[in-house]
Amino acid sequence: MLRRFFRWIVRTVLVAVVLLAIVAISDYISHRVQPNSVLSVELDGTVVERGTSSVLGLLSKNETALNTLRNAIDQAAKDPKIVGMEIKVINPEMELAQAQEIVALIKSFKSHGKWTAAYLETAGESGLGNTPYIVACAADEVSLMPQGDLNLMGVQLRELFMRGTLDWIGITPNFASAGQYKSAANMFTNKDFSPAQKEEDEGLAGSLFDQIVATMGDERKLSPDTIKGLIDQAPINADDGLKDKLVDRLEYEDQFTERVKNHGGSVHKVVDYTDYARPSLFSSLGGGDQIAVIYGNGEIQRGDEGFDPFSGPDTTAMTSDDMTDAFKSAREDDDVRAVILRVDSPGGSMLASELIDREVE
Template identity: 35%
Template sequence: MAKYLLGVISGIFLCFFLALLLVVVMVSLSGRPPSVAAGSTLVLDLGGEIVEHNPVNVSAVFFQHGMKPTLKDVHDILQKAAVDKRVNGILLKPGGVAVGWGKAQEIRADLEEFKKSKKPLIAFVQVAGTREYYLASAAGQVYLAPEGLLDVKGLRAEVMFFKDTLSKIGVEANLEHIGKYKSFSEPFTQNKMSDAYREVTNSVLDTVLNNFLVTVGAARKMSPEDLRAALDKGPFLPQQALQARLVDGLLYEDQVLEEVKKLTKAKSVKKLKVEDYNRISLESLGLAGGNRIALVYAVGGIFRGEDQFDPLGGDQGIASDSFTRLLRDVGDDKSIKGVIVRIDSPGGDAIASDQIWREMNLLRTKKPMVISMSDVAASGGYYMAMSGDPIVAYPGTYTGSIGVVA
């Protein structure tokens, strides 16, 4: 019996040791930079959610390849590809992109910056919605699959109202708001949009659409008015998209690769995966150096107290005590010469927001501080931003503070 138990225990320890060894090997391999062949074409697959930063969790520590691409990853990849002599161009493949308009505009600006390198940027889409087409239009050539779909037809906003549903189960929402345009409570207290809610929603849609028409119209050599008239006929089957001058050709992916080969003047297309190229350091291409700048992420809802850490899901929003402590650490670190606070937050607790605002004002007296807004910097997120100078946002950033609700 004792020998049996000893064997079981030994087996458990052996399995644990082998699993640990496997993890160490995988981490070692994932940290090793890949080799990039001369004349490589970077295939930039943009799909799914592109986050501001990856939260720290158990899976992220051991399996970096499973982490979502961040917005900074995309920025760095394009910056590296522009100067890397081994990269001869980019094949952009946007599909199912889950970002707000602030992030979409930032990525497109980075694509435009890459084009200054004079390297080819070609886009290929199979099914493209408004955001995918917005990104693809930055390319010199845009190709649509022969059996694809260009689902571009303008913008819309949908809001669900729950007042009548709640009343059927005997629930009445007791919410009060201060400010004519503070519409957060309306889905629970009304059964349709108020005039103020409709006004602000239309204003946001008009702003984003006008930017889309001007930007994409310039890329496609169309006036905003002509592009608007074309979009009113959407969505588009392949031949319709070609006739409307929204794409440059109808090609399968292998045919697009032939076009890439012609534009890059290469004998063959050496495809470089974006997840591999992401492991190439900025330092190796001479893109890092100078003063040390802290990039502080303020992402998610704002609440009082400490971080609510989830070992599987990671950080959960902006905790006032934890965040202010981080700001103090940054302020006390003499090696840090400046701070960028990146905000992507719809707001939250008023007291927590005020606590963070106070600490950010104190940090500003110690070091230069720039506020960079992402998709959203609203309510408490906007309150935090008021401590910075300058404050930078994109036309599609949803920002401002229009009242309170309780």
Template identity: 30%
Template sequence: MKQFWITFMGSIVGVIVGSVLAVILVIFMIAGLIGSAISNASSSSEPAIPRGAIVLELDLRTARTDSPMRSPFGFTGPLSIVDIVQTLQRAETDDRVHGLFLRANEFGLPAASAEELRGAIEDFRSTGKFVVTHAQGFEGTSVTGYFAVSGSDEIWLQDTASFTPAGLAAEITFLGGAFEQFNAVPQFEQFYEYKNAANTFTETTLTEAHREATLSYMGSIFDTTVAAIAADRELSEDDVRAGFDSAPHSAEAANAFGFIDRLGHVVEAREAALARVEGGASSLSIEDYAESTPEWSNAPVIALIEGQGSIVTGTPDPGPFGGSDSIGGDRMSEAILAAANDDNVRAIVIRVDSGGGSAIASDQIWHAVIRAREAGKPVVVSMANAAASGGYYLSAPADYIFAHATTITGSIGVLGGKIDLSGTFGMVGLNSETLSVGGEYATAFSGQQSWTETQRAAYRAQMEDIYVDFTQRVADGRDLPMERVLEIARGRVWTGAQAVDLGLVDEIGGFRDAIAMAKQLAGIAPESDIRVSRYPALPNPFEALSELFGMSAENAEAAARFNALMELPEIQAALEARQRMQGGELQLRSDAPQPQ
């Protein structure tokens, strides 16, 4: 008994001490964030731009989101893909900027992010400015890291590194066998055979439809990268394929193949880039350049509304310490309507990077797009890495849709279900009994019992209604016959290149192409300046401080612990699985993996 009390009291003391230390840690963290916010908010903190010629530097080894995170302290992160594109466009007309020095990603990027960056590099070079890239190895087997920079004027590789790009691969995990071991019964319905997100829970291996669709879009992405790299490096496509087929290569062999121009260390490559400028130049990070104040303009406004992550109802809050973004039905639809009602806005560009989610929220955003068009505002969609399922649903009514050739899109279908865990609980002697009053459907979403035949039939009927609505939205938005929509729907995923041929997308292009089309549809001359204004605006540092001071110390401590926990990959995977297992809301979701 004495030992029990010693252990018990020791545990209490440990909790108290741990809590005090955690509070102290949070105080230091908050102080650091406040200092960073004040520093960023102060006009005196604007980075000093070197006098004379400049070579911008961009490090692609840093993980980047497609659009800026909406976290109150998101400004501390690296530039998003969209911001990189806009910053390079601004640099094109800046006489001080002579070139760009890139640090290549060694392991691979999402394919459409790589394609967007490649396009930005091509546009930058078209103005007569140079791009020099250095890689400390292309160590991953994915071709996408190399694809992003293959259009550089000069590519350096550290001579002790490897050139390993060989193709694309995707790993798909199936839990069906594991559920059998634990007497769990996955119950899902999907429209139709290509809507394979639920296969993770119900199957033990690839179905024929799953295999067919996955290999089809992966092959399309690979073909796109091969063709682009061949054009960039002035090689034949057969030579590029041969080089990938025989990977990995030493640095010397990659140079002999024509994939690399020079061998050397990063300091040598940077010196060579600066030496390209007659009279010398200074290096400046693209982040510092982006923070420098551009000229104020009263040019016509194009509203930019960005959505990335899962589509959910309401207005999700990523929290003051970060977290993954999601597309809230309320937030995005309100932003679209606000832009539509703003007399200063001439057109709207919606940037989508989402594999889908809530059918209800997707339809809410779809309706806002319709209202914007009825208000006379042209709407252009720019698809990023993915605009599939719910992401395609909200895009369908736009005036014009751009996708990258490597964008994952389509997945016109619906799925939903639950997992009956009563057998699992029984294995450990746990019994949970469900009581209900009213209709039989009251227990349809219980995880403690299987569907009755009546419940399954009713649930499937709900899904069929959504599938009919979805396909009708596509037929109306894309001006396609319903018969054609039903042929290319069935939940199948397509690449942007395939979607253009099918009529689901208007044109292959990136963010800048979408802005140019918005200008055209708004009647703005191509040579005229415009202002791209985000709706809603990103929070500034003082707004971030206000939000932070609204928290108690206890809540700040809890938020810090919770956000650190939530970032763990295993927790993210578990939450994703739990979301899909829950009944209630039917999902317009695609789980097509980004090939690496």
């Protein structure tokens, strides 16, 4: 009886060892990068702070996760087997700050002596094209589809004022605010801009516009006045964009892809950034010092597991309970030596903010 049990134990261990060896070999092969490879980045769909990833890769194909993108580009910049990067800007939805972060990642990659090439289908077919173009123009060279447009526009801000409607239905709004620049309640109390609100909106729009102009000018080696003149002419068709030095080539995606594969007269293996950044099965086994990243996304609320009322029921809120729990866990973890707090929020509860601030301190 004992002999039979011993045989069963030995067989079980042997099977487990063989299976573990097979998994390890498969994991090694799937993460192996050939020399002279090119990292391929495609921006399509909503750009989000972080995506849900596993050993099978990103679960959502309709978003670009900044955390995955950042990990892939940072790692590839230091990888001697990666010699260049292609950036395909298809149809991303992103804010200016997100575009600026991606630009910084591309420039950091280039600073390691590696080449970059970008492809644009169009920059704002029926809307604003500033952010897609800003990302593309950070590359060494920019290609545009022959029928594409460059819809480079100025910046506008819109405010909604409902006081007239409230007066009409007999409602008198009553809000308290701390100072003239606290203008959130103006939509209920005013029929038009207050001087302070107009000042802050004009300041914000002007700052955003200046940043857009400066980025385009720096990356394309054009003066601010030239960029402003081109914005006044928008939308700009592909031929004019080439003539005005906003792009370097007019070609279709398959032509761009083929050219990248043979960049510089060499044959390159193209590696998708989501596969490249996918964690190894054994990557979580290592210990040592760590940096924790805590994400504060959405409307700031007290409590736990809220949702952002400004973005809909499918979005999460930045709740005081979740944030304080995250900071407490980081504080009590002896391996965590530092914390990066990334905030993407329109604001919200003052009390919840104070609770989060207390835990940070």
